[in-house]
């Protein structure tokens with residue numbers, strides 16, 4: 001079994017999160033026991049990655065439930081809904097956040113025959129179940145993705161859709177960990193992924209420490225690597241897949257999809273079904289988070305542009321479904337026509 005970092009752990013009645021803002025230089029865990037702390041952890045990207053955000057939110061919804069001081073169930077439910085509305089404002093794009101919040105609220109409403117104290121205990125169990133399910137889902141995504149790859153392949157990934165973006169295995173990296181267990185001879189190129197550099201400080205960190213052959217490239221080198229025939233497949237994660245198969249993912253994914261078409265390289269999206277949002281019809285409807293300008297012009301500590309210059313910093317872009325070869329989920333491999341075939345995942 002390959003060595004993987006632990007991103008999220010519930011122990012001593014607290015949530016422990018690996019602080020991803022200080023990787024790869026420092027491996028440090030921070031503990032959280034309030035809903036406000038969880039909100040900050042998601043917004044500040046101490047924890048990030050759609051599935052990891054969802055699991056964190058589930059524990060956050062338990063911590064929020066604990067803070068509601070009433071034994072009257074209707075009062076509790078009203079307060080719980082407000083806790084969910086608050087936590088949903090921490091980041092807008094990854095649908096796993098609202099998916100986890102909605103699941104915890106649905107669970108509380110379906111179990112309102114319990115006492116409030118008993119319900120709170122059960123909410124923690126539901127959060128732990130969501131945690132366990134994520135690990136199982138990622139393993140299955142890896143198995144399905146592996147069926148599309150071959151020993152000796154060269155892979156390109158973008159941002160971090162790895163163990164660090166989930167509870168284990170990752171989505172895009174799951175196949176890489178499984179290929180390592182099969183002693184495949186393969187190599188991975190990781191786009192550093194400006195401006196937050198998740199590809200170099202997270203993906204390269206986790207793959208390198210697991211002993212996987214990983215090479216960091218700048219985002220602008222992707223075309224050259226593809227032109228040299230080094231890449232047999234591009235595998236990325238997603239923050240939200242619309243009903244028509246459009247994919248919101250880290251900024252720069254759309255660029256890769258255009259290059260992939262040019263070089264006739266398959267573009268695979270590795271994604272758990274909770275990231276597929278059938279209520280959002282097309283990518284145009286997906287809210288795209290814009291983050292602070294300093295991520296772009298002060299990412300290395302010093303200003304790399306005039307302090308007051310205009311900066312555009314969308315954290316994500318939308319890759320049109322026409323540029324996608326397949327969406328690989330735990331339930332199977334989905335190809336075009338995506339609208340029709342994604343629906344089948346939920347029948």
Ligand SMILES: CSC[C@H]1O[C@H](OP(=O)(O)O)[C@H](O)[C@@H]1O
Nearest residue numbers: 048049050161165237238249250
């Ligand atoms: C397993 S999907 C992770 C997905 O989330 C990342 O965004 P962020 O680091 O801002 O949370 C990136 O888009 C990854 O593909």
